[in-house]
Amino acid sequence: MTTTVHRQFTFTQAAIALAIALFLMLFLIVPVLMVIYVAFANPDGGLTLQHFASFFQISLMRESFWNSLIVATLSVVFASLIALPLAYFTVRFEFRGALLIQTLGILPLIMPPFVGAVAMQLIFGRSGSVNLLLGEWFGFNLPVMQGLNGVIFVEALHYFPFILMNLVVSLNNIDSSMEESAQNLGASGLRLFRRIVFPLAMPGYIAGAALVFIKVFDDLGTPLVLNVTNMLAPQAYLRITSVGIEDPIGYVISVLMIGFSLFALWASALVLRGRDYATMQRGYSGLAKRRLKPWQTVIAYGWIILVLLLVLSPHIGILLLSFGNIWSFSVLPDSFTLDHYKTVAQDSPRMVWNTMLYCGLAATLDIILGTAIAYLILRTKLPMRRSLDFMASAALAIPGVVLAIGYLRTFRGVQLPFMDELLTSSWILIMLAYTVRRLPYALRSCMAAMQQMHVSLEEAAENLGASKQRTIYRIVVPLMAGGILAGFVTSFMTAAVELSATIMLTTAQNDAPMSYGIYLYMQSAAGRGPGAALGVLAVVIVALGTYFSHRLIRSRAADQEARPLQKIEV
Amino acid sequence: MDPLRKVRVNISNVSMSYGQTPVLRDVSVNIEPGEFFALLGPSGSGKSTLLRLIAGFNQSQSGTIAIDDEDISRVPPWHRNIGMVFQNYALWPHMTVNENVAFGLVERRLPRVTITRKVAAALELVGLQEYGERRPNQLSGGQQQRVAVARTIAIEPKVLLLDEPLSNLDAKLRVHMRTELLALQRKLGITTIFVTHDQEEALSISDRVAVLDQGVIQQVGTPMELYDNPVNRFIANFVGTINLLPGEVRGGFFDSPDIGKFRLPAAIAVNDGKIEIAFRPHTLTLSSPDRSTGPIQLPGTVSEREFLGEFVRYRVKVGTAEIVADQPHLGGVPDFLPGHAVTVSIDPAQVRLFTA
Ligand SMILES: Nc1ncnc2c1ncn2[C@@H]1O[C@H](COP(=O)(O)OP(=O)(O)O)[C@@H](O)[C@H]1O
Ligand SMILES: [Mg+2]
Numbered sequence: 001m002t003t004t005v006h007r008q009f010t011f012t013q014a015a016i017a018l019a020i021a022l023f024l025m026l027f028l029i030v031p032v033l034m035v036i037y038v039a040f041a042n043p044d045g046g047l048t049l050q051h052f053a054s055f056f057q058i059s060l061m062r063e064s065f066w067n068s069l070i071v072a073t074l075s076v077v078f079a080s081l082i083a084l085p086l087a088y089f090t091v092r093f094e095f096r097g098a099l100l101i102q103t104l105g106i107l108p109l110i111m112p113p114f115v116g117a118v119a120m121q122l123i124f125g126r127s128g129s130v131n132l133l134l135g136e137w138f139g140f141n142l143p144v145m146q147g148l149n150g151v152i153f154v155e156a157l158h159y160f161p162f163i164l165m166n167l168v169v170s171l172n173n174i175d176s177s178m179e180e181s182a183q184n185l186g187a188s189g190l191r192l193f194r195r196i197v198f199p200l201a202m203p204g205y206i207a208g209a210a211l212v213f214i215k216v217f218d219d220l221g222t223p224l225v226l227n228v229t230n231m232l233a234p235q236a237y238l239r240i241t242s243v244g245i246e247d248p249i250g251y252v253i254s255v256l257m258i259g260f261s262l263f264a265l266w267a268s269a270l271v272l273r274g275r276d277y278a279t280m281q282r283g284y285s286g287l288a289k290r291r292l293k294p295w296q297t298v299i300a301y302g303w304i305i306l307v308l309l310l311v312l313s314p315h316i317g318i319l320l321l322s323f324g325n326i327w328s329f330s331v332l333p334d335s336f337t338l339d340h341y342k343t344v345a346q347d348s349p350r351m352v353w354n355t356m357l358y359c360g361l362a363a364t365l366d367i368i369l370g371t372a373i374a375y376l377i378l379r380t381k382l383p384m385r386r387s388l389d390f391m392a393s394a395a396l397a398i399p400g401v402v403l404a405i406g407y408l409r410t411f412r413g414v415q416l417p418f419m420d421e422l423l424t425s426s427w428i429l430i431m432l433a434y435t436v437r438r439l440p441y442a443l444r445s446c447m448a449a450m451q452q453m454h455v456s457l458e459e460a461a462e463n464l465g466a467s468k469q470r471t472i473y474r475i476v477v478p479l480m481a482g483g484i485l486a487g488f489v490t491s492f493m494t495a496a497v498e499l500s501a502t503i504m505l506t507t508a509q510n511d512a513p514m515s516y517g518i519y520l521y522m523q524s525a526a527g528r529g530p531g532a533a534l535g536v537l538a539v540v541i542v543a544l545g546t547y548f549s550h551r552l553i554r555s556r557a558a559d560q561e562a563r564p565l566q567k568i569e570v
Numbered sequence: 571m572d573p574l575r576k577v578r579v580n581i582s583n584v585s586m587s588y589g590q591t592p593v594l595r596d597v598s599v600n601i602e603p604g605e606f607f608a609l610l611g612p613s614g615s616g617k618s619t620l621l622r623l624i625a626g627f628n629q630s631q632s633g634t635i636a637i638d639d640e641d642i643s644r645v646p647p648w649h650r651n652i653g654m655v656f657q658n659y660a661l662w663p664h665m666t667v668n669e670n671v672a673f674g675l676v677e678r679r680l681p682r683v684t685i686t687r688k689v690a691a692a693l694e695l696v697g698l699q700e701y702g703e704r705r706p707n708q709l710s711g712g713q714q715q716r717v718a719v720a721r722t723i724a725i726e727p728k729v730l731l732l733d734e735p736l737s738n739l740d741a742k743l744r745v746h747m748r749t750e751l752l753a754l755q756r757k758l759g760i761t762t763i764f765v766t767h768d769q770e771e772a773l774s775i776s777d778r779v780a781v782l783d784q785g786v787i788q789q790v791g792t793p794m795e796l797y798d799n800p801v802n803r804f805i806a807n808f809v810g811t812i813n814l815l816p817g818e819v820r821g822g823f824f825d826s827p828d829i830g831k832f833r834l835p836a837a838i839a840v841n842d843g844k845i846e847i848a849f850r851p852h853t854l855t856l857s858s859p860d861r862s863t864g865p866i867q868l869p870g871t872v873s874e875r876e877f878l879g880e881f882v883r884y885r886v887k888v889g890t891a892e893i894v895a896d897q898p899h900l901g902g903v904p905d906f907l908p909g910h911a912v913t914v915s916i917d918p919a920q921v922r923l924f925t926a
Contacts, residue, residue, distance in 0.1 A: 459625075460656055461673065463654045464674030464725055466674075466677045470648075
């Protein structure tokens with residue numbers, strides 16, 4: 001076999017790219033365009049702004065609009081207030097923060113805010129533990145869980161690690177020589193911080209803040225569980241599920257939500273443009289660390305313990321709730337029991353299995369798509385290859401509710417081949433929604449892994465007689481294994497706790513995954529115990545999965561820890 | 571390992587550009603069977619590009635590359651059987667040394683026993699038979715380089731391409747490894763193209779050298795030809811050290827703005843016009859002004875003196891020019907200190923002229 005190589009790409013590459021593009025068109029672009037189209041369409045098919053006008057005429061809608069904006073903005077503000085000092089302490093001072101930061105970073109991934117929301121109400125609510133104690137001892141209450149406050153509080157506590165992690169990474173990427181040369185040129189103290197450290201750390205902060213904003217906007221479960229319905233995501237859900245799939249207001253809300261997500265992404269891209277300092281600088285050592293003075297140590301650790309207690313309170317609360325017999329108007333549950341776990345063991349093996357199935361399939365699809373896209377983009381000269389990345393990443397800006405509405409509308413009446421079932425009532429659509437929504441994470445992971453791999457490693461294989469396919473199989477995939485696995489884990493974990501699209505796409509009890517089950521349980525006071533037990537089960541499963549895959553990655557990484565390839569220069 | 575069949579490599583009229591930037595311009599070189607051939611040139615001159623073209627990782631816009639008169643321009647890299655050792659070695663970190671070396675043999679679907687035998691033979695050839703079970707990151711730089719070589723020769727390639735194979739080694743190892751590479755090449759008889767930017771490296775071990783500058787082959791020849799008869803001032807400057815004096819010939823006299831006017835001996839007389847005269851430092855003789863003889867004599871003053879063991883390197887100020895003169899460090903050869911007035915004698919037989 002002698003193939004010619006004068007073309008810029010091969011037929012196989014083009015065919016794969018086309019297949020991926022088709023998939024993304026069908027399950028992301030078309031449904032979203034459909035949503036946008038319906039929001040602007042007359043009954044006779046013409047374009048109109050009438051639906052938007054009606055939207056703003058309804059006072060509940062105006063209220064929801066502002067509420068969503070306020071909640072997302074204030075959540076970013078409070079998350080920043082928690083994250084900034086923590087990041088500064090870890091990076092600047094000699095103290096054992098690394099482990100803490102890592103732990104904090106994983107927490108929001110393994111337990112989504114809606115799971116902990118009920119527990120937060122029991123702890124911080126009007127008649128929750130904290131306020132009962134405060135009322136008894138000091139005679140006042142903190143209204144942190146009242147209405148929108150509750151949503152903001154829960155979201156900020158759950159999502160601040162996104163800001164923290166990004167900030168710490170960019171601070172660590174600052175070479176100490178940059179700081180030293182600034183000092184050498186006469187800058188110090190606050191001026192040094194303002195002119196060097198802050199600008200260099202800015203990209204990380206902005207990226208994290210934008211992520212939090214989008215996440216909060218997207219979150220449907222938390223407001224629903226806290227019984228706050230005057231926000232955009234709950235309104236979209238309620239409109240579509242109660243008024244019906246034809247109701248244009250649901251689509252208007254969807255378009256507004258996409259608009260806000262896009263705005264956040266656009267604003268962060270604008271700030272970040274040309275400022276991607278995160279490129280690895282060889283031999284960086286991070287900012288110079290200082291030893292804390294004793295009183296500073298006390299303050300630093302005090303702050304951290306306070307934050308930790310707050311951050312862990314939903315987790316502790318859920319654990320208490322899952323073992324608690326009755327917990328209401330009391331600081332702690334009255335007595336403890338295993339009954340809730342028994343209930344869950346009877347009711348929900350099916351849900352556990354469903355979660356495993358959907359998320360396993362979705363994460364597998366994600367890493368296949370992610371690896372293929374990364375390869376096409378970084379290693380071929382296929383025309384328009386960047387557009388694959390763009391399409392896949394577009395999913396970041398699409399709230400789960402919106403994607404689900406798009407699916408329900410686009411695939412309305414579509415029959416599954418060989419089965420007597422509608423696509424819209426099948427679990428396949430849930431799985432596909434997970435795949436599309438988590439693809440950006442898997443893709444980033446795969447791209448990073450491939451970028452770290454020097455292209456000469458592949459060329460050497462071709463030089464020794466391995467074709468492109470053989471090279472991918474023997475060199476590319478094994479060397480990327482760590483990154484691919486990390487992508488799988490992230491996709492799996494985050495899909496396992498997805499609720500926004502799940503709520504809308506789950507049509508039969510039998511097809512419900514765990515996240516849906518938890519949500520259902522949490523709806524009734526009697527279900528809280530079993531709901532918490534199921535939540536604990538979910539956290540344990542996800543945490544165990546994470547732990548084992550990290551061990552796997554670490555042991556693989558240990559035996560391939562390559563001497564970093566030197567830059568080729570004469 | 572048995573000696574391989576020796577092949578000829580013909581590169582004809584190859585031009586290539588990245589976008590609008592031309593990188594190789596009408597390059598033609600013939601490499602003889604079994605030759606150790608060096609591609610020498612400054613950084614960015616297009617050496618790697620030419621090598622990757624031969625290996626099949628780049629495609630030229632025009633020209634052909636033939637091995638034993640068979641055009642390989644359209645053959646994909648994995649069917650070329652041209653072994654390349656990468657500058658960064660490109661050892662796969664997820665494979666042991668044995669697995670790295672076996673890679674190409676596995677791709678050729680050889681029986682397991684043959685693979686084991688050939689891997690052992692290749693590792694023995696580079697003196698690493700004990701290291702098969704190690705991972706690349708457990709080896710020193712020099713050992714990694716040997717593994718890269720073993721991995722490449724294990725497939726018994728028709729041609730061996732080496733892209734700056736020594737540049738990542740420290741100075742001492744570099745000198746050692748280059749003689750080792752040459753010995754290995756002689757043993758296998760494999761046609762080898764060796765890329766380097768280090769003229770000493772190229773001159774010391776190659777049969778012939780092609781000097782590349784800005785994508786153009788300036789001269790091809792044996793190391794001595796390049797050194798003794800550089801075809802232009804670039805080669806003269808790049809290969810070895812040389813003194814270059816620009817000026818003008820008029821009526822048998824050379825007139826230099828830097829050092830004034832002197833009569834050119836009949837042996838090197840040329841037509842009137844702008845030229846540059848060139849002469850190597852070691853062909854000059856320094857003497858006290860009162861003792862000088864010879865056809866070309868330039869009065870000057872020693873400005874710097876470097877003792878290098880075998881010889882002393884002087885910088886002599888002549889007019890406004892500075893001339894480098896190497897004098898052997900032998901009994902009877904006078905020593906001059908900075909500030910001394912000296913006469914620089916140039917042997918006409920050793921002078922090269924470049925028309926500007
Ligand atoms: N992939 C590439 N894209 C664009 N220009 C390149 C690329 N690779 C090399 N060049 C340019 O081609 C010229 C020759 O490069 P190269 O062959 O690597 O030089 P050498 O190996 O002699 O140092 C350089 O100017 C370099 O910048
Ligand atoms: Mg090079």
